[in-house]
Structures are given as C-alpha cells and as structure tokens.
Amino acid sequence: MSESLLRADHLKKYFRSGKGNVHAVDDVSFSIEKGKTLGVVGESGCGKSTLGRTVLRLEEPTSGNVYFNGEDISGFGRRRMWEMRQKMQMIFQDPFSSLNPRMTVSEAIEDPLILYRLCPDREKRAKRIAELMDTVGLAQRLTNTYPHELDGGRRQRIGIARALALNPEFIVCDEPVSALDVSIQAQILNLLQDLQKELNLTYMFITHDLSVVYHISDEIMVMYLGQVVEKAPSEILFANPLHPYTKALLSAIPVPSLHNRRTRMIMKGEITSPIDPPAECRFAKRCGQACDRCFREEPHLFEAEPGHFVSCHAVEKGL
Amino acid sequence: MTEKEKTPPALWIRDLSVEFRGRNSTVYALSGLNLKINKGETLGLVGETGAGKTTAGLSVLGLVASPPGVITGGSISVAGKEIIAPLTGDEAELVRKRWGEKKHRFDPGVKRCVSEEEMMEMRGRHVSMIFQDPMTSLNPVITVEKQISEVISKHTDVSGSEALRRAGDMLELVGIPRSRGKEYPHQFSGGMKQRVVIAMALALSPELLIADEPTTALDVTIQAQVLDMMKKLRDENRTSMLMITHDLGIVADICDRVSVIYAGRVVEHGTLSDVFDHTLHPYTKGLFASLPDLENRETRLKPIRGLMPDPSIRYTGCPFADRCDEASEVCRKEAPPVYHRTEDHMTVCHLYRDKADKKGMRET
Numbered sequence: 033m034s035e036s037l038l039r040a041d042h043l044k045k046y047f048r049s050g051k052g053n054v055h056a057v058d059d060v061s062f063s064i065e066k067g068k069t070l071g072v073v074g075e076s077g078c079g080k081s082t083l084g085r086t087v088l089r090l091e092e093p094t095s096g097n098v099y100f101n102g103e104d105i106s107g108f109g110r111r112r113m114w115e116m117r118q119k120m121q122m123i124f125q126d127p128f129s130s131l132n133p134r135m136t137v138s139e140a141i142e143d144p145l146i147l148y149r150l151c152p153d154r155e156k157r158a159k160r161i162a163e164l165m166d167t168v169g170l171a172q173r174l175t176n177t178y179p180h181e182l183d184g185g186r187r188q189r190i191g192i193a194r195a196l197a198l199n200p201e202f203i204v205c206d207e208p209v210s211a212l213d214v215s216i217q218a219q220i221l222n223l224l225q226d227l228q229k230e231l232n233l234t235y236m237f238i239t240h241d242l243s244v245v246y247h248i249s250d251e252i253m254v255m256y257l258g259q260v261v262e263k264a265p266s267e268i269l270f271a272n273p274l275h276p277y278t279k280a281l282l283s284a285i286p287v288p289s290l291h292n293r294r295t296r297m298i299m300k301g302e303i304t305s306p307i308d309p310p311a312e313c314r315f316a317k318r319c320g321q322a323c324d325r326c327f328r329e330e331p332h333l334f335e336a337e338p339g340h341f342v343s344c345h346a347v348e349k350g351l
Numbered sequence: 352m353t354e355k356e357k358t359p360p361a362l363w364i365r366d367l368s369v370e371f372r373g374r375n376s377t378v379y380a381l382s383g384l385n386l387k388i389n390k391g392e393t394l395g396l397v398g399e400t401g402a403g404k405t406t407a408g409l410s411v412l413g414l415v416a417s418p419p420g421v422i423t424g425g426s427i428s429v430a431g432k433e434i435i436a437p438l439t440g441d442e443a444e445l446v447r448k449r450w451g452e453k454k455h456r457f458d459p460g461v462k463r464c465v466s467e468e469e470m471m472e473m474r475g476r477h478v479s480m481i482f483q484d485p486m487t488s489l490n491p492v493i494t495v496e497k498q499i500s501e502v503i504s505k506h507t508d509v510s511g512s513e514a515l516r517r518a519g520d521m522l523e524l525v526g527i528p529r530s531r532g533k534e535y536p537h538q539f540s541g542g543m544k545q546r547v548v549i550a551m552a553l554a555l556s557p558e559l560l561i562a563d564e565p566t567t568a569l570d571v572t573i574q575a576q577v578l579d580m581m582k583k584l585r586d587e588n589r590t591s592m593l594m595i596t597h598d599l600g601i602v603a604d605i606c607d608r609v610s611v612i613y614a615g616r617v618v619e620h621g622t623l624s625d626v627f628d629h630t631l632h633p634y635t636k637g638l639f640a641s642l643p644d645l646e647n648r649e650t651r652l653k654p655i656r657g658l659m660p661d662p663s664i665r666y667t668g669c670p671f672a673d674r675c676d677e678a679s680e681v682c683r684k685e686a687p688p689v690y691h692r693t694e695d696h697m698t699v700c701h702l703y704r705d706k707a708d709k710k711g712m713r714e715t
Binding site: 076 | 399541571572573576578579598599601602624628637638639640642643644645653654655658
C-alpha cells in the first residue's frame with residue numbers, strides 16, 4: 033500500500049446538548065492516499081460535515097487522532113496548527129454565504145496570501161491572484177467585481193481559488209456542487225478533477241448526491257448516524273453494495289433514463305436520534321433484515337472482501 | 352373525436368409572457384410559454400435556476416406579485432375555464448385611450464377573466480400548489496392538523512370538528528399518525544413537513560396539482576418515499592400534475608410528458624421516450640451530458656459551456672445560441688422555427704429548419 037497522506041484513527045466528536053451527548057461522529061477511522069479522493073455520503077444529519085471539520089480541527093475531536101503526513105496533528109498547539117492549515121484547506125457548500133460580500137474577487141483571493149505572508153510584495157501578489165483566477169477559470173475582467181454580481185458557479189470558483197491560494201496538499205470539499213445547477217455542477221466537477229491531476233491534490237469529498245460521489249471518488253465511505261457502515265472502492269461499492277442501508281440509498285437514486293430502472297427499496301421510518309444511542313445497530317429500526325442480535329449488539333466494520341468493509345450482523349452471518 | 356379530445360385539458364397555457372418591471376431594468380421571466388396538460392397526466396417542467404419554472408406555476412394561481420410582475424400576453428385556462436385571456440381589439444383601444452402613449456409601468460397586456468373571489472375559491476379547491484421549501488411554507492405557531500383543516504373549512508361548509516377529523520384522515524393518507532396532528536411544524540423532520548404540505552395541497556382533491564420542486568430539500572431516501580406517495584395519491588384521485596423540477600431522474604420516475612424550458616420558453620416537448628431517447632434540442636442533450644454516468648465512472652462530464660443568458664435582454668435569435676456548439680449565424684439573428692418530429696414531440700431549433708413546420712407555430 034502506498035503512503036497515506038491523511039489518516040484518522042478512532043475519531044469521535046460528541047456535542048453536548050440538554051438531553052445528552054449528540055454522537056455526531058462516532059469512532060470513525062480511515063486513511064486517504066496521496067492524490068486520491070475519498071467520498072463521504074450519507075443523509076443530512078449523519079455527521080459527514082462534522083467529520084470533515086473535525087479532520088481539519090475546525091472542531092476539536094472529543095477523542096481520537098488525525099495524522100497528516102504521518103504526523104499526529106491532534107496535539108498541535110495553535111501556532112503549529114496555523115502553519116498546518118496551509119496544507120489543509122476547505123471548500124464550503126454555500127457559495128452564497130461563505131464569501132464576504134464586501135470583498136471583491138481579488139480581495140477575497142488575496143486574503144489568505146496576506147494572512148500567510150506568502151507574497152509580501154504587492155506586484156507579485158497581483159500576479160499570483162491573476163494566476164489563480166486563470167487556474168479556476170475566472171475571467172480577469174471580474175477582478176474587481178463583488179460576489180453578489182456573480183452567479184453560483186463563479187462564486188464557487190472563488191471559493192476554490194481561495195482554497196488553492198496556499199498551495200495545499202489536502203482539501204475537504206463540503207458539498208461543493210449541491211447548490212449549483214446541473215450544467216454548472218458539471219463544470220465545477222471537471223475543474224476539481226483537472227486540478228487534482230495537475231497539482232496532485234488529495235480530496236475528501238462530502239456530498240449527499242450519490243451519482244456525484246461515484247463520479248469523483250476513488251473510495252467511498254457511507255455514513256449513518258455518525259458511524260461508517262460501509263467503505264469500499266467506488267466501483268465495488270456500486271456494483272456490490274452489502275449493507276442494507278447502502279442498498280436502499282443506491283436504489284433511491286433517481287436515474288435519468290427510461291431503461292435499466294432499479295426497483296426501489298423504501299425504508300420505513302425516520303432516522304433515530306443521535307443523542308446517546310443505545311448499544312445496538314443504529315440502522316436496525318429501519319432495516320428489513322434486522323434480527324435479535326442487531327438490537328442487542330453493535331456491529332463493527334469487518335472486511336467482507338479485499339478492500340470492502342461493512343458493518344452489519346446479517347452480512348457477517350451470511351459469509 | 353376521441354374521448355381525450357372531448358375533455359378540456361387540465362391546464363393550457365398559450366404564449367404566456369411575464370415581465371418583472373423594475374425601476375432600471377425589466378426582467379423577461381417568460382417569453383411565449385406554451386404548456387398543455389391533459390386530464391390525469393403528469394407533465395414535467397425541467398429547466399435551470401432562473402428559466403421561469405416557478406413563475407409559470409405562480410401565474411396559473413394568479414400569485415405573480417404585481418408590482419413588479421406583469422403578465423404581458425397570452426392565456427391560461429384550467430379545465431376549460433379561462434383565467435387569463437388576451438385583450439380584444441376594443442379593450443386594447445380603451446387601454447391606449449386611458450394611458451395614452453405613456454403606457455403605465457404596471458399595466459398588463461391581458462385581462463383577468465375571474466374575480467379575486469373566484470380565484471381564491473379555485474386555489475386549494477381546484478388547483479393547488481406544493482412549494483419548494485417545506486421549512487418555510489408552514490405556519491410555525493399553528494398545529495399541523497389545524498393548518499390542514501383551515502383549507503377544508505375555508506372551501507366547504509363542514510363544521511370545525513369535521514374539518515379536523517378530515518385533516519386527520521389526510522395525515523394518515525400521507526403516512527403520518529393522526530395523533531401527531533396536534534404537534535407543531537418544528538417537531539417534524541423535513542420529510543414529514545413536506546408530507547404535511549402535500550396533505551394540505553391534496554386535502555380537497557384538486558383536479559390540478561402544481562408541485563414546485565417538492566423534493567429538492569429532502570434526502571434521497573426520503574425523496575423516494577415522498578415521490579412514491581405522490582404517485583399513489585395521483586393515481587387514486589386521477590389528479591393532473593405539473594411537476595416542476597431540475598432533476599431529470601425525477602422526471603423519468605413520475606412524469607408522462609416533459610417540457611424543457613430555457614430562458615422563459617419551451618425548447619423541447621414530448622413524451623418521456625421522445626425526450627429521453629430521441630433528444631432533439633442541443634440544450635436537452637447538454638443537460639443529459641452534464642449528469643454523471645452511473646454506468647461508467649471514467650466518462651468525463653460534458654458541461655454546457657457558459658451561463659444562463661441575462662434575463663433582462665430580449666433576444667431576437669435563439670437564446671441558447673451563445674452556449675450551443677452547433678450554433679450558426681442564423682441562430683443569433685432569427686427566432687428558431689418549430690419542428691414536430693411526431694404529433695407529440697416538438698422542438699424549437701434552427702438545426703431542424705429544413706424540416707420545420709411551414710405554417711408557423713402549431714398548437715402544442
């Protein structure tokens with residue numbers, strides 16, 4: 033196995049609430065190889081965004097470690113973390129609220145450069161901004177426009193340029209295309225893929241859109257209520273989903289074609305509460321194959337076939 | 352005459368134009384939109400943000416905010432009943448006399464054929480609409496059963512308790528236990544709120560349901576539940592439906608016919624198999640090519656280049672010309688002609704001008 037750029041080890045993030053602890057991320061471990069993309073999918077509230085933020089330590093993990101280039105960054109102090117952030121960036125979901133409305137395009141892109149004193153000299157900085165705008169496909173004439181003058185696709189390009197400004201190695205993309213129209217979404221996805229090849233970037237791609245995640249990821253991690261229920265290379269996961277939840281998710285994708293339609297598995301019920309969940313399979317209440325054991329014992333990830341991990345009692349028994 | 356032709360279409364929009372007139376500029380939201388839904392059918396209206404999908408839905412219910420919205424031309428009829436009709440020659444003359452050459456900024460080009468009272472009677476009873484965002488279309492301080500019963504008591508003369516009972520029935524119909532009717536919207540999840548909105552829209556079994564992106568705010572699994580439920584209710588009540596969406600997957604799932612809308616006009620219309628398997632218009636082709644392929648991960652996406660055209664510019668040629676790979680000189684200069692591939696399947700594009708209908712626009 034080649035070197036992993038980022039590794040998370042038993043990462044947990046609990047939020048305290050009036051009723052108890054919300055288990056937003058519960059014991060998640062994974063690693064991403066350099067230059068690859070890890071897709072994270074799940075329904076809203078499953079903890080995928082929190083996971084992304086915890087990995088970057090925008091949220092302090094409750095327990096667990098994150099290793100970047102083999103170094104444990106979870107113990108880093110403010111100063112060292114600040115330096116580290118240069119290599120780990122994030123692209124946010126909503127290009128409408130993640131940009132300062134009072135900053136022009138060039139100011140927004142310049143901001144990180146000034147903060148990290150990368151190009152102290154003004155002229156060089158202007159050159160770098162022009163270069164970045166070129167990279168993400170923003171026309172130079174937009175240099176002095178404000179975000180409200182631009183459409184969602186262009187705003188998202190500014191977000192990408194800002195993330196790229198510091199020459200990062202790793203980028204967390206948190207739903208970067210879900211606010212965009214399909215034709216623009218395709219433009220941004222192609223851009224992200226081109227950048228990855230060009231700059232050898234590593235992505236953690238968080239989304240709820242399964243066709244997008246399949247398209248862009250090398251490996252996919254399916255989350256349910258803070259836990260990873262299945263993890264496999266994209267092709268394998270889509271060809272042979274094992275966990276009942278993954279199967280239901282895949283069958284629910286609306287396919288834009290009249291042929292090879294899937295039969296839909298409708299899940300009953302709603303997501304159970306993530307507040308202090310009992311020691312049982314968290315999906316059991318919605319699962320058609322749940323047995324006694326599922327309500328007694330929490331399942332753990334095991335390797336069902338090479339590279340394909342799943343956490344389900346029924347699958348384990350079947351093997 | 353066949354059975355189908357005798358019953359008037361559930362919704363018929365002809366040549367509808369809607370403008371939003373601001374102080375400095377005018378936005379042309381719809382420019383000559385044609386839609387027709389036969390009784391019991393579901394029509395998908397597909398297009399990108401700003402194409403005019405929602406404006407089309409709102410005009411049917413007479414909910415286009417005016418000012419600044421002005422319906423400048425065209426007609427709408429619901430189940431044979433005219434709602435909006437163009438001005439006759441005499442009426443146009445009167446308007447000209449009243450306002451002179453300086454036409455008032457908000458002076459419409461059409462007349463309303465129903466009074467506001469009649470319109471209110473129609474909304475909810477004959478035509479109802481499901482709005483995109485379930486989080487904001489419910490009143491947070493009224494229990495959900497009360498909100499549903501309001502629709503019922505407003506339009507029928509049943510007693511309050513009877514209306515509440517029927518609201519409970521509706522909740523059960525959409526898969527929410529009757530006992531939860533006493534709860535407030537914030538106690539429901541997104542999917543359940545959307546189901547409450549659907550229950551409200553269907554409370555009086557309207558003949559026509561306009562669903563404006565009803566599942567966009569929901570997760571795929573919940574979306575699947577809601578779509579299945581809508582399909583079931585539609586088939587039981589023989590409701591005609593206008594499904595406004597940007598998701599071609601949903602169209603394939605629930606619709607009988609599709610209209611693809613671009614910059615305020617329909618560029619392609621046909622049955623599902625016409626539009627999905629015999630795609631004609633370059634824009635529709637572009638929409639399909641932009642979607643990730645679930646069969647092959649390696650296929651590179653082919654986005655439509657450029658952006659939606661500025662809606663405050665009136666185009667003489669084809670509004671899609673600047674983004675179209677097959678555009679030629681004539682596309683930028685002349686309005687594209689209508690071409691019917693079959694009786695049902697039509698497109699508006701210069702690519703097919705050799706085969707285009709000679710007699711101009713045929714009714715769609």
